[in-house]
Amino acid sequence: MSRTISVEGMSCEHCEQTVEEALSGVGGVESVDVDRDAESATVEGDADEEELVAAVEDAGYDASA
Numbered sequence: 240m241s242r243t244i245s246v247e248g249m250s251c252e253h254c255e256q257t258v259e260e261a262l263s264g265v266g267g268v269e270s271v272d273v274d275r276d277a278e279s280a281t282v283e284g285d286a287d288e289e290e291l292v293a294a295v296e297d298a299g300y301d302a303s304a
Contacts (some may be wrong), residue, residue: 243283244291247301250273254300261298265290 255273258280262271266270267286274280280290280302288304296301 245303246280257298261294265294
């Protein structure tokens with residue numbers, strides 16, 4: 240299953256990497272594609288949306304499902 244979440248506050252490649260690592264650490268995530276220009280992250284897998292949003296927020300960015 241594919242889910243896209245909005246991520247605000249990314250300004251560089253390092254930000255994208257930080258968000259990708261945070262999302263990859265959530266159980267059920269198979270792959271992650273982060274796009275700072277689109278302010279979004281697309282996640283493949285069966286991870287819970289609330290856990291995905293929490294992981295991004297814990298990494299220091301604003302997120303919403």
